[in-house]
Every structure is written in structure tokens, then in C-alpha cells.
Amino acid sequence: MSGERPRPSGPPTISEVAAEAGVGRATAARTLGGYGHVSPELKERVLAAAEKLGYRANALARSMSTGVSHTLGVIVADIGNPFFAGVVRGICDTSRARSFDTLVLSTYEKLDEEIAATNVLIDKRVDGMIIASAAVDRSTVSHIRTALDRGIPVVLVDRAVSSLELDAVVIDNREAAREAVETLITAGHRRIGFIWGPPVEKAPATRRELIAAASRNLWTDGERLRGYLDALDDAGIPFDPELVMVGPKVEERATQEVARMLALPQRATALFCTENDAVTGALRAVKARKLSYPRDVSLIGFDDSAWAAVMDPPLTMIEQPVHQLGSKTAEVLLDILEGAVPRHERHTLRARLIVRSSVAPPPASP
Amino acid sequence: MSGERPRPSGPPTISEVAAEAGVGRATAARTLGGYGHVSPELKERVLAAAEKLGYRANALARSMSTGVSHTLGVIVADIGNPFFAGVVRGICDTSRARSFDTLVLSTYEKLDEEIAATNVLIDKRVDGMIIASAAVDRSTVSHIRTALDRGIPVVLVDRAVSSLELDAVVIDNREAAREAVETLITAGHRRIGFIWGPPVEKAPATRRELIAAASRNLWTDGERLRGYLDALDDAGIPFDPELVMVGPKVEERATQEVARMLALPQRATALFCTENDAVTGALRAVKARKLSYPRDVSLIGFDDSAWAAVMDPPLTMIEQPVHQLGSKTAEVLLDILEGAVPRHERHTLRARLIVRSSVAPPPASP
DNA sequence: CTGTTAGCGCGTTCAG
């Protein structure tokens, strides 16, 4: 055991294993790579040598010659956001189960970050990409086109992009929103605030302008707004721009806007919140005004959580199947990578309204 | 424009760019790789050719020859958990800013998953790893050793491993817990429940056994338990095993255990919860018993959130600097990758007690 | 300054 080779510089390579086992590189490669045929005896020796040297295949080198990296790229708005964290978990769980790893990038809803992220993933030669894109128009999807042109399959998650023929896994935002608002209407409400709307400066005066503004922004938000309007329409309730929040989508802003709606001559008696921070922001305003729910204002929000259930009273919320959203997306992508032909279809998962106790009839004289 | 080359099979390579520009590969590589010197004129031609062909460097190939992948590996318990999601966001943000990308793997607290994850990262030749390890003993850290032996720097996050001389970025769990429990004691409580303790079958009868059990499990949990005991000691309050939750660390279990503590002859009048799910679980038990806080029971928990602030009354909570925890960890690791010599020190970040309204003196006759 | 050449570690023909 004294005549050891000089001491290999880095981690052991397949050649060193071959040398150690006294066979050719190819034989070692075959047994270690699990392809071709090798006599049991040599196989045994190679395995032993690999074990002894602590050999681990260099995935980079393997990717170089095979052209596949066994890595998926994921682009979301914010990995720190519980919603996306859940989606990413779903993606990671199912891709890991099919032996793929995941490179995650956040964009914070900035298109240039999204483009940069796409380039990073292209450079790192991911086998496929999952994108929750902030892009909407034909004019803002060229980076996705680029990836596609390079032969990298892309599946959209959470946010569909109508100008792109692509597989997409989303939630039935519009219907979920409609159902929630309908619940409010059924309880007797006619003055229902929408938190939050498109991030524009000033509230669009007309319905048409509002929808147009929403269409220029996040797909999910637009859908939820449409669902809100659908419910209003069904009940013959006229749309009132004063009941739609505009401005930056941050908790503080939601608080301000709800405060405003609660101070209106004909104040809002119910609130529909399209996101978690919108719910807590709204709740702050309700509290500040010394109002209580559901007595003075009813409320339904998106994104259920354990907290919503322990509130007093517990909140009626919309639960999104976040994990499933991610796992389904990964499945669709992995199937394509394994040869399935892209169907370019939209998979819509159902959100569920969890009825608890934050909805009651409006007060007699608000 | 008609005499084009046959049509390169895959994405354009640097050789194709060189050919298009009419220069040697090296010249193209130099300008595109941004190293060495190239005459402005040729540089211009190369750039134009690259632009025209839509050239993007193959990061895999680059990694092959340079030996660096510009990729960090991150191993956490659960990317879907808001705490880790925040940490990972911190890591991603600062590593992205220094042009590193991140491969994230979840272990769900299973050691074999952690080992598998380490191997994946080794195979993919990450430049460094960040691990929130479930390992505690000398006997369970061999996979980390393996990575280290291969020359891959490792920095621990959130959970220190005392049997390993390694940089670690953690929070002062023990002091934060002590301060919280002290706050409860100062309010007059002497029967303070600890939710949750080590995941053992039956409550250890003695203090020593309890600490031993905790030491065999998660580092953070052990520290928080010690902080709880510290506060008890400081006040001369005897430790009562009946006030420590044991069993699986899931919300339902917390609810059960709190229910039990609330039904004790000498019932708990205050609750200290070491995690978010423990808080909501505890709250459920309080509600179920038709008790209210802080009148009947006081409560302080770990992991502040917007929800805690909008509860009625708002909850006094411990806020962990999650984003900073991640960014600091990434910084330490990146500094090492850029040549800083590992200090093998423990960086302790301070958690903050956010005093709101869930603490009051115990009721006269509980 | 520029072009030529030799690896990086592995998969994969192609002889033997």
C-alpha cells in the first residue's frame, strides 16, 4: 500500500477509478454509468475501486457530453412569498422524485429581472423552465420565445400568458373570485370593496378602463377582477370605481384604501381581498376604525392559512392548491422532457372557498 | 446572405462566432469571456457576430475548464416553510447580486435525504454549500465532512452543529427564548407551558433527561428549551415536565398538548411557543376551551408575521431576522469562495421581542 | 496582440 499514485489533484475521476481497478476507462464508465455490458467480475472490481476512491460522477462533464443537465429552471416573483414557496416546494418535490434538481430565481415582478433570469437558465443549460411570468403582451414575451427557440421547453405556472401557445398550470382565479363575491352578495352586500386592483396611479373611472388597466398587469389580478365584476353583473349591482383599490400592492396601501372605502358616504360593507397581504392590510383598517367583522364589515380573502382559522372570528378564505400547482407543473414539464409532445393546453386547478365566519349581512345603517 | 453555413445543430458556439467574425476561437473567447486583450476593431467584429448569432456562453463548458460553477447549493428542511423561504430568499438575493445561482434541496428533517442532497450537490460541482442541518452528533455529520474533504466550503445556517468546526450563522435562540419567558414570569406567571419540546414518545421526567432528549434533536429546539429553563431558574421556578409538550411537532399535536396543560389541576396560565404552527395550534386549544387571551392565558411565540399583528388582541411575538440570516450566510460563504480564509466562527444574529398584547397577569384563580 | 493547441471528465463510436 505504499506505491500509491502521486495524489490526484481534485476529486477522483473515472480514469483514476479505471486505473485503480486495472481496466480501461470505458469499462469503468460503462459500469459506473450503468450502460452497455460488462463482465460481472470486472464490474465488481470497478465498483470496489470507485467505492475505495470515493468516486462521484461529475455531473457537469456528463451534461457536456449528453447534452442534458437534469436540472430545471424555475422563475417566480418571490421565493420568500409563502405562495410561491409552496409552489416551488411542489415543483422540487416532484422533480426530485424524478431525479431532477431545481435552480430557482426570483424576479420581484420586474421584467428585466425575468429576462436576466431566463438568460442565466439558458446559459446553465437547464433542460426545461417553469415560469410564473409577469409578461402579458406579445411585446414582453420575447425572452420566453428565445428559450423556446433554443429548444428549451417552457411551462407556465400560476400566470397564463394569452399571447403564448404554451402549457400552463393555473388556478381558476376568475371563478374563485366570482364565487367569493357572490357569497358576499348573497349575504346582502351591495357595496363590496376590491382589494387590490391594478397598480395604477388613479382609479379608472370606467369599467372598460379598469379592465384595460388590469389587462396590462398581472394575469391573476386581471382574472380576479373579472370574477368580481362577473358577480356584480350577475346581481345587477353597478360597478363603482371608488370601491376598487389602486396603487402599489403593499399592505400599507391596502390599509389606506380600505380606510378610504370605509369612510365613504355610502361606505363599503364588505371587502374582497385578492391576496394575503391585502387581507391583513384590510384588517388593520377595520381595526383602526374600531369596526369589527363580520358585524360591521364582511370579508373574504385569497390564500388560506392556519392563521385565518384561528382569528376571532375565523376568516372565510379561498384556499389555493399551491403544492399541487407546483407538482402538476413539474409533471407536465418532465413529461415533455421525457418525450411527451407538448399539448399546449391550460391546466386549471380549482381553488376552494373555505367558509368560516367572516361573512354576515350588512349592518342596518352602515 | 445566401451562402450561410450548413446550419449549426445546437445553440451557437464560440467557434461559430469566431468563424462568423473571421477570427480565431481564442480571440472570440477573450472578448466574450472578458479577459486578455483584444484590439478594439476585432472586439467589435466578435461582438457583432455574437449578437447576430444570438450567442450565449455555455456555462457548463465554462465550468468544466475553470472548475467553478458559480452555483451555490442550499439544503434546508423545507423550502415551503415560510421561515426557510425567507432564509432562502436572503441567500438567493445576495448570491445573485454576486452572480451566483442557487440549487435548493429540501430534506424534511430526514438525515438520509440530507445525505442524498449533499451528494447531488457534490455531483453538480457546486462551489459551496449552505446547510441547515438536522445532524447533531459526531456520528451524523460525515456527509458534511465528505463535502469539506472534497474542498467544498460549507457554511451552516440556522442550526449550529457543535461537533463541527465550521462557520455558522444563527440566531440567539436561547436568549430570545429566555427573554420571552422572563416577560411571562415578570407578568406574574409561574405555570408556563413549553410548546414544542423534543419529539419523543413520553415526557422525560427529569430536567436532565429532557435536556438530553433535546440535545439529540434539532439544535434550535434545544437552545429554545434551554432559554426556557434559564428563565425558570432565574426566577426560582421549579421545572415541571407536565408543562412541556412532547411528540410529533405538528399543529394538531400542539393543540392536544395545550388542551392537556390547560386541564391540569394546576393549569398552565401562560404558553411559550417555539414555532409558528405551535402558536396556531395553541390558539386552537385556547379557543376550544372557550378561554381568551391574555385574560385567561398569556402567550408568546416565535416567528412574527403580519397575522400576529392583526389578531385581536395582537400577539407578542419573537421576530427572527430571516432575510438577514440568509444574506449573511451567503456573504460568509461567498467571501470564502473569493479567498477569505474561513474563520470557523459562529455569527449570532439577534431576534427581537415584539411586545403587543398577548401577555397579562395570570387570572386570580385559574 | 492573435491564433494554435492541449486539456477539463465523461459518453460513445470503432476496432480488437
Add this chain to the structure above:
DNA sequence: CTGAACGCGCTAACAG
């Protein structure tokens, strides 16, 4: 069934 040789795309050391 086995081993030698070539190529993946790029960097880097070496000539010119």
C-alpha cells in the same frame, strides 16, 4: 466483452 480514440464547448498556456 473490452480498450483506444474522438468530441461536447470552453479556458488557458503557448507560440507566432
